Amino acid sequence: MARHLYSCPLRWSDMDAFGHVNNVVFLRYLEEARIDFMFRLAPGDGSPSFSGGSVVARHEIDYVRPLVHRHEPVTVESWVTKIGAASLTIAYEIKDPEQVYVRASTIVVPYDLAAGRPRRISAEEKLFLQRYLAEEPAAA
Secondary structure, eight states, X not given: OOOEEEEEOOOGGGBOTTSSBOHHXXXXXXXXXXXXXXXXXXXXXXXXXXXXXXXXXXEEEEEOSOOOOOSSOEEEEEEEXXXXXXXXXXXXXXXXXXXXXXXXXXXXXXXXXXXXXXXXXXXXXXXXXXXXXOOOOOXX
């Protein structure tokens, strides 16, 4: 099983009054990693996969440890834990080699922007996603 790795820079404005990355900012980090992951399939090859849009149906997030601002980026590892007919679940860890800061998951629904409604996952998308399919790790 492959994992998608995204190097996410920390920004000074990501910190809150307590001196660590704000809880809401972690959702932005997940979004950046998710978009980087999902659009690996489509743009370069001219594939229409995932280019029509997608919507987030659910987020779950566990804050494991505070993250303070520094110059080094964090790594967001992403993988797929479930592929349904019209949705998929992406799991994540925001981490350094020695520390996990966040564990999270997102249910994503492919969306037909022109029709204004959800759509099914295409065969091409499913084949791509299956390369990243694995069980979620046990909580530490």
